[in-house]
Amino acid sequence: MIKTSRNRHQVVIVGAGFGGLEAATHLEGVDVDVTIIDRRNYHLFQPLLYQVAGASLSPSEIAWPIRYLFRDRPEVRTLMAEVEGVDKAARQVILQDGTRYPYDTLVLATGATHAYFGHDEWSKYAPGLKSLEDATTIRGRILSAFEQAELCNDPEVREALQTFVIIGGGPTGVELAGTIAELARGTLQDDFRSVDPSKTRVFLIEAGPRLLPVFPEKLSEYTRRALEKLGVSVLLGAPVTECASDGVMLNGKKLAASTIVWAAGVQASPAARWLDTESDRAGRAIVGPDLTVPGSPNIFVIGDTASSATADGKTVPGIAPAAKQQGKYVAGQIEGLITGARRTAAFKYRHQGNLATIGRSLAVIDMGKLKLSGGIAWWIWKLAHIYFLIGVRNRLSVAMSWVWNHSVGYRGARIILREKASNATSGSLDGKLK
């Protein structure tokens, strides 16, 4: 067991995403020791992950070493380790190597991963976009498809190589489809001799009746038309029934495509299982009004791995602002506990709005009464994202990357790094290139 100072109340936060980071930040000045445990050494700004996949930003522009963010707070300890369980009786977190780490208050903010609705075998053909490795894998596959097309003499194979399928019409799918279409028609337009990048086909496939289902219908329709202007084929009400190395099955027909990206579903991390507590269909731990799990007033679950209700009985959405509000609320609850002024008010979610961007010059914003689409929405989106990035260095760097991308279409991170084992796509098509 790892030793800790037992003089002070020990808060352990598992996961340094938006929720966990916000909790740690708002515990500043509270008389507790804080330990942040994450399996990565960095906090990831997930809303811009699709720009890494699209070769516009490099991984380190949207990632910050967690321990660096807390370097000036000696009471905060950061550990890079994989958590595998919780011993509620002993009040210990269990790490992958069996080490146990004690807590007085536990905050689980472990996020979510992709869900393939019972078809995990699709993951190697249709990677999802949750981690930096996912993003560089998808970037590599997109860029490699064009490289292979340039080598290819068979028009049918070349067409498949220039066909990109994105499954799932939420914000990630919309953003990926827009960025791939612009990559092909803008960034790459002069770079090939045999391939005509304008013949690239990008399919955005959604099982439901419209894109961006959490937005008002009018903005969904705006988004569809805007994407089609960028050259994206939007297929609605079209559930994918199979993913394979050479394409997807759709309405009983094969759509040949060498690159498939999964943006259709998420599955909560196993926090509910660790706690042996009730979860919803997506695996999220069901928490009470104070974000603790039933029977464990010292265990909070927040962010994408929690299912918590809003005042009007809806579920708090799995978006960054919600996780941050919950992190701040939990810090307040802990402060109340320590100072003896324990606040019993329930967590109240304030919905600030939804944003999604369409290519490099349009966006849609739904902030309740204020609904925006087009260029102004895009400017708000950009400024908001620059604002929420951490540190002057990264703000400057991302701003500079965007200026280059928007002015001359240049994307600064068009490099193909070697993938691990599972590049099924290029493997299966290689044979056809001769």
Added chain:
Amino acid sequence: MIKTSRNRHQVVIVGAGFGGLEAATHLEGVDVDVTIIDRRNYHLFQPLLYQVAGASLSPSEIAWPIRYLFRDRPEVRTLMAEVEGVDKAARQVILQDGTRYPYDTLVLATGATHAYFGHDEWSKYAPGLKSLEDATTIRGRILSAFEQAELCNDPEVREALQTFVIIGGGPTGVELAGTIAELARGTLQDDFRSVDPSKTRVFLIEAGPRLLPVFPEKLSEYTRRALEKLGVSVLLGAPVTECASDGVMLNGKKLAASTIVWAAGVQASPAARWLDTESDRAGRAIVGPDLTVPGSPNIFVIGDTASSATADGKTVPGIAPAAKQQGKYVAGQIEGLITGARRTAAFKYRHQGNLATIGRSLAVIDMGKLKLSGGIAWWIWKLAHIYFLIGVRNRLSVAMSWVWNHSVGYRGARIILREKASNATSGSLDGKLK
């Protein structure tokens, strides 16, 4: 076979390193078609690779898509493919998948890789630094070692985790040792709670009698003292007799270290084997005064994969400026051939000097009569490297990264990406952390 227009003279350049890129650049305006074949989609600025390994720069800051560099030259075609042989009789390059690609003139500029002097099994314990994946692997191991040390209660294991061994005292070894020492003592100094980064030990091990053997002895000695001031232990005349997951054998004794980097030897790529021509001990193809191989006046070999003699009988060194001079010379030879004014003058190597940098504020420069060390040399080094980077975007980006590193010690790329299979180091030590 891939079809090409047979109306014009076909130049095929294999390898888009400094030599290949320079040849293609100087063929502008010459009445030939140019095909550049590289197994990567990018040109890599290798002299700054150690800064990626040291988390100061991100991979895309020192890599440019090859086809982007030639987007304005329609006669230049870029192919991402692995070359596996040359059919001299048929005048064809053979790609990995069996495809054949025809040439009239062939330029082989395929570079070099690490050499383990018959101990290839050491590569998994002591990765070398030649590719971006190498650099991110080494970066990940360095940063992971500190992360594991923070989790570790065993003082002996922690000491091994905080011990870094660099094998080879050439410029790469010197630069890596300096950057790791500064990373530990500067960048990381406030970030840990259990680990004391100042207890980090960095060993630079050289089998020969001095560091930087191609420099004058005085500068070698200056470098040794400067590194020791940064906290590096320089071991000279100390051949490593074994590399393993837990350290190296040296003078019959074990030096326990969890992170080992190989900077000791290079091996030319197999161009000589493809051509069935004579090679030197390092595998470099021996070329004539005009850089062609004996019996094949239409095949040039340049850069690190060629062995060519200087006017005074020495071997042209394997450094970027030499490769660039050769690339330019070859372009001139091809131009002469096409215009009928074939130049028969032999290649003349002009040695412009050697540079190496020691940490983030010192360098050594040997430009013949001009020998410099210290801060002024470092300024020249920085300005030269910024100058040689391609494009305004990357110059600005690298300059900005350096300003941050030098002013506040911040390193912008401190992220640990998942390694492929071979992380023998962390695997072997994991068990000891409990």
